[in-house]
Amino acid sequence: MSGGRIAAAFERLRGRGEKGLITFVTAGYPNLETTRSLVLAMADSGADVIELGVPFSDPLADGPVIQRASQAALNTGVTLAAILALVRELRRETGVPLVLMSYFNPILSFGPERLASAAAGAGADGLIIPDLPLEEAGPVLELADGYGLDLIPLVAPTSTPRRIAAIAAQARGFVYCVSVTGVTGARSGYSEKLAGVCRTVREHTRLPVAVGFGIAHEDQVRVLAPHADALIVGSAVIDLIQGTDKNGSVSRVGSLVVELKQLLQKL
Amino acid sequence: MLPDERGYYGAFGGRYVPETLMSALEELGQAYQSARADERFQQEIDHYLSHYVGRPSPLYFAANLSREAGGARIYLKREDLNHTGAHKINNTLGQALLARRMGKKRLIAETGAGQHGVATATAAALFGFSCTIFMGSEDVRRQALNVFRMRLLSAEVVEVAAGSKTLKDAMNEAIRDWVTNVEHTYYLIGSVAGPHPYPLMVREFQSVIGRETRRQAVRLTGGLPDYIVACVGGGSNAMGMFSEFLGETKVCLVGVEAGGLGPETGRHAATLSRGWPGVLHGSLSYLLQDVHGQVLPVHSVSAGLDYPGVGPELSYLKDSGRVLFTTATDAEALDAFRLLCRTEGILPALESAHAVAEAVKLARTLTPAASVVVNLSGRGDKDVETVAGEVRQ
Ligand SMILES: Cc1ncc(COP(=O)(O)O)c(C=O)c1O
Numbered sequence: 311m312s313g314g315r316i317a318a319a320f321e322r323l324r325g326r327g328e329k330g331l332i333t334f335v336t337a338g339y340p341n342l343e344t345t346r347s348l349v350l351a352m353a354d355s356g357a358d359v360i361e362l363g364v365p366f367s368d369p370l371a372d373g374p375v376i377q378r379a380s381q382a383a384l385n386t387g388v389t390l391a392a393i394l395a396l397v398r399e400l401r402r403e404t405g406v407p408l409v410l411m412s413y414f415n416p417i418l419s420f421g422p423e424r425l426a427s428a429a430a431g432a433g434a435d436g437l438i439i440p441d442l443p444l445e446e447a448g449p450v451l452e453l454a455d456g457y458g459l460d461l462i463p464l465v466a467p468t469s470t471p472r473r474i475a476a477i478a479a480q481a482r483g484f485v486y487c488v489s490v491t492g493v494t495g496a497r498s499g500y501s502e503k504l505a506g507v508c509r510t511v512r513e514h515t516r517l518p519v520a521v522g523f524g525i526a527h528e529d530q531v532r533v534l535a536p537h538a539d540a541l542i543v544g545s546a547v548i549d550l551i552q553g554t555d556k557n558g559s560v561s562r563v564g565s566l567v568v569e570l571k572q573l574l575q576k577l
Numbered sequence: 578m579l580p581d582e583r584g585y586y587g588a589f590g591g592r593y594v595p596e597t598l599m600s601a602l603e604e605l606g607q608a609y610q611s612a613r614a615d616e617r618f619q620q621e622i623d624h625y626l627s628h629y630v631g632r633p634s635p636l637y638f639a640a641n642l643s644r645e646a647g648g649a650r651i652y653l654k655r656e657d658l659n660h661t662g663a664h665k666i667n668n669t670l671g672q673a674l675l676a677r678r679m680g681k682k683r684l685i686a687e688t689g690a691g692q693h694g695v696a697t698a699t700a701a702a703l704f705g706f707s708c709t710i711f712m713g714s715e716d717v718r719r720q721a722l723n724v725f726r727m728r729l730l731s732a733e734v735v736e737v738a739a740g741s742k743t744l745k746d747a748m749n750e751a752i753r754d755w756v757t758n759v760e761h762t763y764y765l766i767g768s769v770a771g772p773h774p775y776p777l778m779v780r781e782f783q784s785v786i787g788r789e790t791r792r793q794a795v796r797l798t799g800g801l802p803d804y805i806v807a808c809v810g811g812g813s814n815a816m817g818m819f820s821e822f823l824g825e826t827k828v829c830l831v832g833v834e835a836g837g838l839g840p841e842t843g844r845h846a847a848t849l850s851r852g853w854p855g856v857l858h859g860s861l862s863y864l865l866q867d868v869h870g871q872v873l874p875v876h877s878v879s880a881g882l883d884y885p886g887v888g889p890e891l892s893y894l895k896d897s898g899r900v901l902f903t904t905a906t907d908a909e910a911l912d913a914f915r916l917l918c919r920t921e922g923i924l925p926a927l928e929s930a931h932a933v934a935e936a937v938k939l940a941r942t943l944t945p946a947a948s949v950v951v952n953l954s955g956r957g958d959k960d961v962e963t964v965a966g967e968v969r970q
Contacts, residue, residue, distance in 0.1 A: 366870075366871065367740070367872045368745065368749050368858075368872050369749075370752045370753060370756075370858070371595040371597075371753075371756065373753070377739065381739075381740075384871060389869050390869065390870075413856075414593055414856045415855050415856045415857065415864075415866065415870040415871075415872075416869060416870040416871070417870070418855060418856060418870060419855065419866065419868070419869060419870025420869075420870065440595050441593045441594055441856065441859075442593065443592060443593075443594065443595075443596050445583055445591075445599075446592065446593055463596075465596060466596045466597035466599075467597075468596075468597050468599075468600045468601065468759060468760070469596060469599070470603075473596075473599060473600060477596075488596070488597060491597055491756070491757060491758075491760065492597075492757040493753050493756055493757060
């Protein structure tokens with residue numbers, strides 16, 4: 311409940327009648343220096359919120375693209391502490407909302423309270439923990455609230471109405487609606503349940519709804535955007551980083567963000 | 578003991594999975610509770626256990642092995658004689674019958690040694706499910722016999738080349754498949770690991786081992802055993818045996834983890850002996866991890882013990898002190914494998930050979946008045962190539 315940068319970003323979007331763009335990169339892929347440049351380029355190109363993925367050895371909600379990026383980042387020795395240092399550095403240069411996306415074990419290992427305090431101190435705005443469902447999230451939510459970080463929950467096409475109501479009731483920042491029954495990774499389809507899920511979420515909270523997982527193409531943006539306040543693009547960003555140097559990936563990712571942003575502004 | 582509402586045994590357990598799976602776990606929990614209360618379901622399981630698996634499995638007094646050890650009397654609970662050659666079938670039949678009750682059409686499973694994969698593929702053939710088994714490519718190599726068996730049983734075997742290419746990575750991939758196909762697929766977990774209700778359910782399907790052992794021990798020896806020894810990978814054969822005796826405080830329970838090349842070398846899979854609590858594959862339990870919470874690569878000569886996690890109830894029983902945990906190295910397990918072949922004419926699975934190694938060590942410190950039961954969880958046909966390879970080296 312930071313009422314901080316994330317809320318302000320959605321407030322601005324609402325004022326302009328515009329859909330937001332949230333982008334994801336794996337921190338430390340291929341190295342932290344490139345991540346730094348990518349985040350700044352995405353912010354300059356119009357990304358409204360940026361997620362920094364904390365690499366984990368066993369990312370079981372992720373498809374091959376993010377799995378490979380995580381493993382490559384770990385091979386360079388990236389740690390949560392180094393990612394927090396990067397957040398601190400980025401915060402001096404940009405006001406874009408930054409959200410850490412991490413599996414629970416690296417957080418548990420770091421110490422949830424130590425993490426909440428360090429992340430907030432570094433200038434992060436939120437946390438997404440894909441393997442920490444509602445039932446297990448209580449203690450972390452309390453810590454996050456205490457330090458002014460938004461603990462952003464996920465809702466899936468398989469979530470029952472009862473679960474959606476409970477998740478929405480303790481959501482902070484925005485609600486992350488997963489567009490497919492599946493793992494992350496670019497694909498063409500999306501769940502036919504998505505529209506209903508987004509509607510149910512809105513019955514229970516006034517927080518913004520962001521839709522993500524598998525978004526890569528213009529036609530998907532057109533179909534999904536009407537249900538959402540923002541779209542989340544992850545694997546498609548990582549795909550552009552693979553097999554090119556820092557300048558190459560920065561310019562490719564920058565152009566993708568500009569294109570998507572223009573498309574969203576026209577809708 | 579039963580876990581609490583949220584699936585916790587003391588501080589361990591829970592449901593640490595993506596939201597996509599949470600409704601499926603709720604549905605599974607309810608379906609299991611209703612099946613558990615249904616006498617016809619229990620009768621159906623009993624029918625298959627006796628007519629198809631061949632239960633009860635004998636409790637065999639290993640006179641030659643006991644003589645060689647030179648101390649306590651050693652008894653073997655012969656799970657190796659079950660259909661498909663290991664304890665795994667007790668669980669797969671139970672869960673497959675549950676999946677049928679739930680109207681699922683497809684079974685998926687992870688496997689290390691291939692015994693759980695074979696047992697799942699067998700249940701799929703018997704009850705008419707389609708079946709996909711995930712197996713690390715390293716395990717596909719060292720357990721080739723079981724890969725062939727699974728394919729004969731018309732299962733699809735998916736080789737997983739990620740990470741350490743063993744059981745942990747197979748389980749990651751099985752969970753990803755489940756996240757994608759959860760609406761019609763039943764994930765048949767092979768050990769007392771994973772999110773609630775799997776640890777409870779798998780323990781209960783395996784608890785027939787302990788119930789039989791109690792009856793048989795009383796009949797054979799007039800009382801309960803002094804020691805019971807079982808190997809621990811995820812912990813299903815151990816919990817299937819131990820759960821019956823948790824309340825019998827005079828019975829000493831010993832779990833044996835894979836010591837690999839030696840617990841001090843870092844190349845082992847001794848989760849409870851060397852790890853600390855963490856979250857992997859849906860539950861909070863002891864875990865072999867580095868100081869950053871990244872899961873460590875592990876090693877064991879036996880594919881079924883080559884796993885960095887362990888079931889949450891075992892973590893609880895370690896902290897409470899009710900079960901003692903120790904390790905047997907690769908070399909000790911291989912020695913025990915050969916010893917049991919030579920003295921009793923029984924080829925144990927390399928997993929089970931870890932328990933045999935500890936039982937022999939233990940028996941030496943005791944007198945013939947004492948009895949030691951070993952859960953001989955599986956047979957070793959699948960391991961002869963590995964053993965032959967180790968002899969050549
Ligand atoms: C014969 C045998 N014993 C033991 C195990 C280890 O599993 P658990 O600890 O769940 O019994 C396996 C696993 O593959 C096995 O095949």
